Amino acid sequence: MTLLQVRDLTVTYDGGARAVRGVDLTLAAGQKLGVAGESGCGKSTLALALLRLLPASAKVTGEVLLGGEDVLTMKWGRVRAVRWAGASIVFQGAMHSLNAVHRVGDQIAEPILLHKRATREGARRKVAELLEHVGLPAARAASYPHELSGGQRQRVMIAMALACDPELIVADEPTTALDVMIQAQILGLISRLVAEQDLGLVMISHDLAVLADTCDRLAVMYAGRVVEEGPAAQVYADALHPYGKALSGSFPTIGDPASRFAPRGLPGDPPDPAALPPGCTFHPRCPVALDVCARDDQELRPAGAGRRAACVRVGRTGAAEDVRARVRGQGREPEH
């Protein structure tokens, strides 16, 4: 069953920054979709657009179908209901998203009381249940945010997101700023919850390695567009788009002699969303760009089973193999 369908979504901010430029995504219940990209690629804007949380000055077009209903055109009262019961969002800065002067239990209970019209006693029971679910003792409900550690606060955020039994969770950098061990705990928790409750998860992160490990499918964004999409493991291990390749190459594999003393990156900086280069937006940084790349914009096109990529070399016979070989050759260069 399709839970979330995004069709040709574009977001243009006041001032002309085209943060999201025609994104199509599909997510089924129980599925985990990772959206990867660097800062400024539009991934956080995408997250906010899914729940219509963008400022009114931003121009949004396209469709965000949540359970068949278009979030972008529904009435505000319905949007508010959808935001908790249909889909909820987990932000990265857990300290800033929690109100410092209220007990965490009251903050978790707030949406329950607001949307479900439960009794105080019922809400209290539900809070205790939720806290246990995210691996915190129920007694923690009486704590204030500053009494919790970073990992515990992120657990509270997840409990809040689950409070009204949503069908979809959007997690924007849920583990950034957490230690590896705590990150592993939180990712394990999210995966468990998705499996148990048959939720849909859209996880947004700059960390391709974490997404590849956690999610089923992966979409790589660059300059407001999805440039590559496919099964997570395949995209991470064998990207078709040169950007996807460069991004996955910049995460070293410990024990792999190829990356020893050979950190890999990508020269240059991501483009300014208000002044995008013509043609394929990636061509100024692309190691395998052709003349045509500076001229023609590249659409996302099918590239094998369940995969899509937006590169001129993809889709032509033999071209994908060609780009793989060339990018690989490029990556080997600094090793000497």
Place this chain on the structure above:
Amino acid sequence: MTTSETRKASGPGAPGSVVDARALARARRRASLARFWRSYRAHRGGLWGLGLLIVFAVVAVTAPLLAGADSQSVTDAEGGPLEGPSGRFPLGTDQFGRSVLALLVYGSRISLTVGLLAAFLCVAIGTVVGIVAGHFRGWYATVLMRITDWFLVMPTLVLAIALATVMSRSMWTVIIAIGVTTWPTTARLVRAQTLSVESRPYIERARALGGGHGHVMVRHVLPNVMPLVLAQTTMIISSAILTEATLAFLGLSDPTITSWGGMLQDAREAGAVSAGDWWYLAPPGIAIAAVALAFTLCGRAVESVLNPKLGVRS
């Protein structure tokens, strides 16, 4: 200190290129001033305040031309005592027959001078104390802040009166009295800002580069507290003008010079209050309020331009 350091450091190596870099730096500074003016212009209150200030400043500078050099003299007074407004004396006369308008014009000089100098003194003391107390940790910073607190809880007026009585009666006494009694608020503010600047990583970097206390305070903290200090100065000027007027009204300023506060005192002594001689009472009062208001408007505008996060809209 910093410029001499720069010059010494750049040495005789490449004077041409350094000049070139300086010219570019100057161009950048000009551009940032232009940017400042553009956003300042958007604040209508600030523009009104600035306009008012320019008027007062022009009046103060050109006082002898506007009112005549001898209009403060009691013996050469042209009119009768306490005449109402007329064509010859638009704001009437005082008890000696001098033109109130002429006195008002001369009074602006004292009010502005005392206000500016006292505020400068206050901000200078406050900035130095604030930065030092914020930069250094340990007992001397604590002692410094306790002294600041002591000054802070002291009623300013009482302290100023005490100072003005023990010192000789002159304009400078008033300036010093105001300066040394109003600095604690600035010091507290600057200290708070210093503490927040000091927690930034670039301070750690400067220390790791080998920068000493002086380097950190002058090169890093000072430029970052300057906007705050600038905005604070304009606010302090208006309160200094008010304090000056109060001290003069209480008879603690130099009786030989005309100030707005002094005019109010003279008016009270001459019985203008009971006699209903409004032309003698109202103009200095309104002038004091207008200047104070003008500086406050400017201060608020400067503050919101330099620190947009405050969200002050005027």
Place this chain on the structure above:
Amino acid sequence: MTEPQPLLSAAELRLTFPGRRGAPDARAVDGVDLDIAPGEIVALVGESGCGKTSLARTLLGLERPTGGRVTFAGAPLSYTASALKTYRKRVQLVLQDPSGSLNPRHTVYDAVAEGLRIHRYPGDEREAVAGALARAGLRPPERFFLRYPHELSGGQRQRVVIAGALVLEPELIVADEPVASLDASVRGEILALLLRLREEMGLSALVVTHDLGLAWNIADRVAVMYLGRIVETGTVEEVLTSPRHPYTRALLSVLPEATGDPLVLAGEPPDPSRIPPGCRFHVRCQVLASGEAERAGVADACRSRDLPPLSGGGGAQVACHWARARHSSGEAIPTS
């Protein structure tokens, strides 16, 4: 291999912060020996709160140790103002957040020239600044002179910070999470820059990080820190491909690329003001919890006997009763 004289050496270094309001003292650095040879890159790895930043600050002379000593180029570090100033010409710091470590009111030129001015550089300041910027990969340097930090991208800012450190021609750089706040593709570029500087200038570096992949990318040697003490050290290959300490194993197992089941340690890293008796890791140790240590006959030692600090030099060492028992009994140590 003969041991060269270390450039920087810490011996039994301790840094204790007095507890507030009767709380016990926090032993942030609790007896650390660490050597850095000329031209060597050492990675100091650990979770947040393990004391790695405190150790780096103490090595830089930014904190005065409460015990032990720091030796630089054979001479103990003196804490007089002039001695520290001389020291800081030879040892430089690069901080995590390049946006924060540049004064927003200083131009790039001023930021890089700051060190020269502090130390009253006798030569041509402009030439030195241009040289440092070029070496840090900002070319042509003149184009960057009068830019302000907010006009640069994150990667460029970090290059400015590195240029500011290079301009004094130091012998050692201490980099505290140098790429943690940078995008993945930029990260590789900055790490490659550090490697190149080592090659060109013979620069030594201590890189403080939570990222084991970074250590694999650039470091010669790695030291794993837990709760104020180094618990395992050795060459990167030794420690990261055949870890012996249960903590190192857990850290490696939770990496997204790791094969095998993740060993997620429960709970948060403990508090440096309450270091447990015995082995400081025993309360979270998966080897002790699984009864493995019991079988090896060291469980009592784990709970009651503290381990001596590891020596700072090159060889592979581990502070773990269990690993030592296995080693001395000649058993092969499984690698996962």
